[in-house]
Amino acid sequence: MPASLSGEAVTQLDRSLIAELPPFQGLEPAALDHVLGEARSLRVAKDAAIFEQEEEAKNFFLLLDGHVRVVKTTPDGQQVIVRYISCGELLGIAQALGLKAYPASAIAAVDCVVLAWPGRLWSDFSTRYPSFGADTYRTVGARLQEAHTRVVEMSTEQVEQRVAHGLLRLANQTGKKTQEGVLIDFPISRQDIAEMTGTTLHTVSRLLSAWEADGLVRSGRQKVTVVEPHRLFLLAGGRARKG
Template identity: 45%
Template sequence: MPSLSCEPLRHGAPEERARQATPGRRLDGSVIRHLDFFKELDDSALDDIAGAARPERIPRGEALFRQGEPPHALFIVLSGRFKAIQVTPEGRQVVVRLAGPGDLIGHVSVFAEKPYPATPTAATESIALMWSPRTFIALMARHPPLSLAVVRNMGRFIEEAHTRLRESSTERVERRIAHAVLRLAQQAGHRVDGGVEISFPMTRQDLALMTGATLHTVSRVLSAWEQQGVVGGGRQHLVLRDPQALARIAEEC
């Protein structure tokens, strides 16, 4: 993974960002070979796919695109984290999804030919590859295993949406929060001494938007768990200290 400079660049136009990230030459397969997503593809396919991509560096807090825009591109995350926030007509927000390395972003809209349904914001400084819809569809036609990878990825994606849908309509808040935290730990946690730490900034507010609860309720629940030694951490920072206990909260009747 290329290590890039870290000047505080903010709100740069996509072109500007892209220029920052690319030293002008075509990418080769090496940047994507390690991703699970591409594991079925051979080297020449990887070169072809990566060569057609444009890399983008996205500073923390900046959006990859905005909800409602026509889909001009689709992305795959190389490093970093995004949270996709959907805003309702009434102005309420929901975190519909988190994306990390190897995850596609914007594909749904590109294939459905509908406006982007949410705004993916970088939770940490991130790098993503970008393709135009035409280019990517041509790549899929050229490399059937790529189609299959996309389909598999979307499949997992649908499963997660259905799981959350089921949870949100059958489970109480505490359980939903427990599931959300467990999912986070699994998808984006790294072991530290005394637990698993969520490796990117996560506010109570975010957790609320992910579970359909209010900020206040999330805070109360986490405070209670903290007292019981189940979780720890402070401001924008969460450590799962006792996964067993949390799993019990999530599953038990």
């Protein structure tokens, strides 16, 4: 059930909401007002879709609050988590890639707030506000890099190292310091971690259990805290075998 159409307009959209975000940084107040004027604000409930794979790409989005996971589903129903999106990031930018349909689904990992713009405004924004175009170019470039890194990891690393890398990445991206260590800031299941790293929930469970016994992490239901990032990092860097 895509939530795209069920959004309610928020009464006031303040410039300060987006003024400091990379895509809009340095824009004139008038420009910010123009951008906001075209936006609709949507609330998306946990586990609801912001957009769905294969769906016509009518809008692009900015995540104002919450966490979103981007998921690709294979024809036979297996899911792969492509990435997690944090506050302030753009998502659903199919237009930037010259696509007519979204290549993946975006699911709210927690209750979220997003801004939505009609896709046709993409080229408008890019040409009218060069810094917007430049920033999104960088974003796409960074995501390409990230995807290649992931291909290399999947090709050369053992499962244990991949899971360690995956956790560290999440901890860096969205980690929240607590007494015990770095807490991953949204509900994440063993299944989710498996879908990020190309393994099964069973293997992830076993690894986390072992690591917990070793004092590297603490974990509970849909919750993971990295207690000793440094030692986990060493584990992630351990030599692979094949090649």
